[in-house]
Amino acid sequence: MDMAGKLLQQLLLGVIILAATAVSIANSTCDRECGNIKIPYPFGTSEGCYLDKPFLITCNHTFDPPKPFLDHDIPVENISVPNGELRVSNPVAHLCREFNKAHQSPCGKPQDPVNFNCISRVDYTRISALLNLSSFRISETRNKITSVGCNVYTYIQGSEGQKGFTTGCLSLCDENLNVVSGSCSGIGCCQTSIPEGAMGYILNVGSLNNDTLPGGKEFGGQSCGYGFIVDEQAYNFSSLDFVNLKNRSSVPLVLDWAIGNKTCKDAKKNKESYACKANHSYCYNSTSSPGYRCNCSEGYQGNPYFSDGPESCQDIDECMGLRKPCNANATCTNTDGNYTCTCPKGYEGDGRKDGTDCRPIVLGQSNNKIISIALGVSISLLVLLVGTSWVYWGLKKRKLVKLKEQWFKQNGGLMLQQRLHNCTGSMDTAKIYSVEELKKATDNYDKSKILGQGGYGTVYKGVLPNNKVVAIKKSKISDQSQIEQFINEVIVLTQINHQNVVKLLGCCLETEIPLLVYEFISNGTLYDYIHDTSRSFLLSWDKRLKIATETAGALAYLHCEASMPIIHRDVKTANILLDDNHTAKVSDFGASRLIPLDQAHLTTLVQGTHGYLDPEYYRTSHLTEKSDVYSFGVVLAELLTGKKVICFLRPESERNLATYFVSMVEQDRLLEILDDHIYDGSNAEELKKVADVVKRSLSVKGDDRPTMKEVAVELDGLRIKER
Structure with a gap:
């Protein structure tokens, strides 16, 4: 090679080294810690140190030590690159009561008998929890909605701008506080899953029986109920939480993060923006959110989002680890992404503990004998493999048939x-x-x-x-x-x-x-029609009265004309289907119960949907036909007003549609809450008659409610007059 060629080669080598050094320096200038928390790439705390805007972490130095925040106000506890998870601090919602001594009338001395005429003011403090994420999703596999307290419920709704959802759970117990630590099955503590894809929520805590205070069963004698969404692995319920949670403002929450919104296949088309930069890395699609994640290949460890340097995916030296992979007699040699084990002289095998190990070589045998043995072994193994496969598939098929027979018998x-x-x-x-x-x-x-x-x-x-x-x-x-x-x-x-x-x-x-x-009923549910603004106008008053009459007739049939009376137990607009002619079809008998002809009621574990649930059934656990009447009354109120049965975005006096509707009817203010699509000025009298049916159906005592047959007859009579 001439002098010019050598000079060019040295110049190119210098440029490559300089470029590599520049990348290394760029990475080294980024602060990868905020206080005690590591901030691995693609996250970063300053310009040029994070992949793009969703991965910006704000490091607040007004704290000592400094604290990292996501979206400026969400405290970060840990960031995991291999798992694609981000653990943050999540607020705890409270509903607390306390006696206001400044407004307490004379109630006698502590040793005096209880004075039931004594009046003291009870103040309530409600702290809701709100979370809004700009990019990442709440992990539905790692987190649980949790409610702690006696006779309290935690209820969440999708926050503004997020995917609409409503869910929650109810925690029950009596004044004896018969709760079991470590168990979150509904007594003192309940948990339920969070909807898939949630990026924000509004969380509230409510009490079922605050009208009995003071001295009632609310919170089992404790002062607070709590609600929060928490990493299931980080929370273990204890009866002491009734008191201890009052001083706790946050719990851990796990978020799922991923790169962009493309799949691996699409992302690889643009090498510049493709995030898996390390040579020994691979891409996999996120299953919990749009986008993809990167990980180091097997045999390597580090950060797959770096193209090179000590933080990138580096070879694991298995030979230096605590877990010795080779046999004691073998020599371990580390290779790029793997390792080899070499047996000593006089031994054969791969030398690996998970392989064939090292075996002494038997000398004095001829090559022909070895070949014959090898051939015989190979043929035997082939025959054994074919026979074993045939037996395996035969046994598997037979096992499957037996399993189906077992399930058939087991399921009756x-x-x-x-x-x-x-x-x-x-x-x-x-x-x-x-x-x-x-x-x-x-x-x-x-x-x-x-x-x-x-x-x-x-x-x-x-x-x-x-x-x-x-x-x-x-x-x-x-x-x-x-x-x-x-x-x-x-x-x-x-x-x-x-x-x-x-x-x-x-x-x-x-x-x-x-x-x-x-x-199959093709046209969706009554709930969809009432609460979808693009379809609610399709339900005129005539159609709503028709749907109500048909539903009442179906429930009356179940109560009175079936071979054995059936109580539906979950009557709600979401369980009333509509066909193409808007004909009502009552569905979902998963909660239904059969009432023997010689019994007036059944005593069961309380089940139903909050907002539609009969309060008398909730208190006594006695299920009667009048429980369906109450739920149907709520459905009628929903048809008349177009409002959801429970909504925490409404004022407190209006949150429960059943009590709000009865209150407005008693004040002769029905026309103020009617749906705009049903009142035309000429049908006021008819609407008032239906409202009266609703009011009687929503009576607190079951004996004061009409039967389902009576409701069906009244509604059918109104339809006949209308025609």
Whole structure:
């Protein structure tokens, strides 16, 4: 090579070294800690040190030590690059009561008998929790909505600008505080999942019976109820939390983060913006949010978002680790991304503890003998492999058949077949489907086939071989003690033949969770029509009265004309389906109960939907037909006003639609709360009559409510007069 060539080579080498040094210096100038918290790239605290705006962390130096914040006001506790998680501090909501001594009338001395005429003022302090994220999502797999206290509920709604959702849970206990530490199953503490994709929320804590204070059961004698969303792994409930949480302002919350909103395949098309910079790294799509994440390849560790330098993905020296990977006799040699183990002389094998180890070599055998043995072993292994595979698949198929038979018996299949055989006409209307039929009908329960999800199961849209469209429900019945009751309900529902009740076509009992097959109703729920501004105008007063009359008739049929009275127990607008002609169809009997003809009520664990739940049923656990009447009264109020049954964005006196509606009717102010789409100036008298039905249906005492049959007759009479 001539002098000019050598000079050019040295110049290029110098440029490469200089460029590498520049990158290293650029990385080294960035502060990767804020106080005691590490801030790994793609996050950063200053310009040029983070990937893009969502990854900016504000380091507030007014604290000692300094504290990092996301979106300027959300405290950061930890950032994990391998897991794509960000742990932050999340506020705790409170509802606290205290006696105001300045407004207390003379109530006697402490040793005096209790004076029930004594009056003291009780002040309430409510602190709500609010979170708004600009880019990252709350992890629905790591976090739980949690409510702590006695007879309190925690209720969250999607915050302004975020995806709409409403959910929560109810925590119950009495004055004996019969709570169990470590258990968050509904007694003193309850937990429920947070909706997928949430980026913000408004969280409130409420009390079920604050009208009994002071001296009532609220909070079990404690002063506060609490609500928060917390990393499930970071919170273990204790009965001491009734007091200790009052002094706690925040709990850990896990956020999922990812790069951009593209998949790995699309992101790789632009090498400049592609974030997985390290040579020994790979990309994987985020399953919890749009975008992708990077990780170091197997055998490497570090930060995959750096292209080079000591922070990038570096080889792991397995030979230097505490876990010695090679046999004691073997020599370990580290390689790039891997390692090798070399057996000493006189031994054979790969030398690895997880491999063939090191074995002494047997000398004195001829090559032909070794070849013959190897050939014989190979043929034997091949025959063994084929035979084993045949036996394995045969046993697996047989096990699957036995498992299906076991589930069929476990879920009451034999009992159902016997009952269907004994019921005249049932065999024509109810069918027992195979698991293969329903898998094929739903494309193996593809997520795109989901019609809805609720507390009692998930509903899929399916197409049977005869092209009939059906709704297939995966029930949440798994308690063996409920199987006979489940079978009774299936039998009764197959015999219901009412035009305003969704028809049960059959079931499948070959799966661990029983499947129910219903007729498919195409036009959505009454809830969607009332509360969707783009569709609510389609429901004129005539149509609303028709839907109300049909629903009342269906419930009256269940109470009075079915072979055994059925209480629906979850009457709400979300369980009233509408077909193309806006004909009402009552659905979702997951919570329903059969009432024996010789009983007036059932004592059950309280179930239902907050806002629709009968207060008398809640207090006594006695389920009667009047419980459905109360829930239907709330549905009527919803039809008349167009308002949601519970809304924390309304003033406190208006949050519960049932109590607000009764109050306005008693004040003769009905016209002020009617939906704009139903009042035309000429139907005021008719609306007042329906409002009177609502008022009587919402009576606190069940005995003061009309029967469902009486409600249906009154509404039908109004429709006849209207025509």
